[in-house]
Amino acid sequence: MNPFNEKPRPLIKLIQNWQQLYPKPYDKREVDPYTKTRIILMNGTEFEANWFSHNFARSVCDNDLRRELALTRDIEKQQQLKISLLKPKDESILEHTVSYEQLAVDLTAELAKRELDCDVKTALDFALLEDFDHLYRYANLLEGERGIAAEWLVGRYTEIMPGRPTISHHRHPFDNVKRCINAKTSDVQTVLSTMIITAAEQQTMNYYMNVTNFATTDIGRRLYQEIAMVEEEHVSHYESLMDANATPFEKLLWHEYCECYLYWSAYMTETDPYIKNLWEENLSIEISHLHKAVELLQRYEGKEWQEVIPCGDFPAPISLHENIDYVRKILSDTVQYTSLKDDYARVKALPDDADFFIYQSIVNPTTDIVPSHNVIEGMIRRRGADYRFQVAPSPIPELRNRREDNTSVGRKPNAASSTDFTCNKL
Numbered sequence: 001m002n003p004f005n006e007k008p009r010p011l012i013k014l015i016q017n018w019q020q021l022y023p024k025p026y027d028k029r030e031v032d033p034y035t036k037t038r039i040i041l042m043n044g045t046e047f048e049a050n051w052f053s054h055n056f057a058r059s060v061c062d063n064d065l066r067r068e069l070a071l072t073r074d075i076e077k078q079q080q081l082k083i084s085l086l087k088p089k090d091e092s093i094l095e096h097t098v099s100y101e102q103l104a105v106d107l108t109a110e111l112a113k114r115e116l117d118c119d120v121k122t123a124l125d126f127a128l129l130e131d132f133d134h135l136y137r138y139a140n141l142l143e144g145e146r147g148i149a150a151e152w153l154v155g156r157y158t159e160i161m162p163g164r165p166t167i168s169h170h171r172h173p174f175d176n177v178k179r180c181i182n183a184k185t186s187d188v189q190t191v192l193s194t195m196i197i198t199a200a201e202q203q204t205m206n207y208y209m210n211v212t213n214f215a216t217t218d219i220g221r222r223l224y225q226e227i228a229m230v231e232e233e234h235v236s237h238y239e240s241l242m243d244a245n246a247t248p249f250e251k252l253l254w255h256e257y258c259e260c261y262l263y264w265s266a267y268m269t270e271t272d273p274y275i276k277n278l279w280e281e282n283l284s285i286e287i288s289h290l291h292k293a294v295e296l297l298q299r300y301e302g303k304e305w306q307e308v309i310p311c312g313d314f315p316a317p318i319s320l321h322e323n324i325d326y327v328r329k330i331l332s333d334t335v336q337y338t339s340l341k342d343d344y345a346r347v348k349a350l351p352d353d354a355d356f357f358i359y360q361s362i363v364n365p366t367t368d369i370v371p372s373h374n375v376i377e378g379m380i381r382r383r384g385a386d387y388r389f390q391v392a393p394s395p396i397p398e399l400r401n402r403r404e405d406n407t408s409v410g411r412k413p414n415a416a417s418s419t420d421f422t423c424n425k426l
Helices: 033-057 063-084 093-114 118-146 188-214 218-239 248-269 273-301 324-334 355-363 371-383
Strands: 337-340 343-346
Touching (some): 033 063, 033 093, 033 248, 093 324, 118 371, 188 218, 188 248, 218 371, 248 273
């Protein structure tokens, strides 16, 4: 599909009334896990578009332009609110959090498997193991506090076991900034991937930042606080990959194109008829937004859309599905890596005065104050073992013991074995 070839509708006709804006929530007992994750992804995509528009408006003084941005932005906000209200009232914050982390795992794996830019693929694979570990930590909190086994929430499509331990995720901010792509020379899938993953992680960070103080126990509040700070790292990590040299109007065009692509992907892969219709409705809305971005690009910069996106045909749709074998391979190959400025390194290759060790000594002076560790230790004390869902033993021998939470892997030299990151062949 090429959304540039579709006929847009007048923007004023896309505004909905209150009755239209309130959707029928899904049934948390019957919904497919990937319907939930698509909803979270599209919620985050709308937030990203809305806030890009706000930031654009704050950088210009042309009120005619700001009015154009405000109209589209108002519709984006309506879309986001409608999508967010698909979540039912009886689904707890913690249950919803499990879906956030399932999305992070399976979306990242899906993007990495198709990514041809080696820097971008490595960035995806690196953070994949961290979101995978977050799923394990939240799942243990959920089972310990509410007696709910997260494996049923994820449909047994995503394993629940340790990844690179969360205690190892805390890095000096200098190490979270990577090399940016050039949208003019990159494959369209690469540009989309950097935008999609940034939007998804931004939404996750926002969610955790906002719900941390709503957690009902001190250990829950502490866990959200810790992982929210890791999500701040992930947003810095992923946003640094995006093309920062594009003009605001070029970025606006890419944002609207990305939204069209994601709604089309959601429509093509959705299994729930009611929600599939919502994705189709929103795709039509975003096509109109895209054509408005084309108009603004022509009016203010004298450019045709083909100068920014040479071919408007979509890549294959993003499909959210099981990625157990892929995650296991990345875990086996790279668990003992950390981030080092623009690149990555095994922990044993770092000098003793590396920023990573300095930052770790500040935030993790002792393991007994680290919330992600204490959640697992608490489960082990009460139940005799942590909570997991695995199809086979962990590929990392040091992470197989269910009666001890490992705080060394990914953090201390020689705590585990790793080979290296791999690139996809062109």
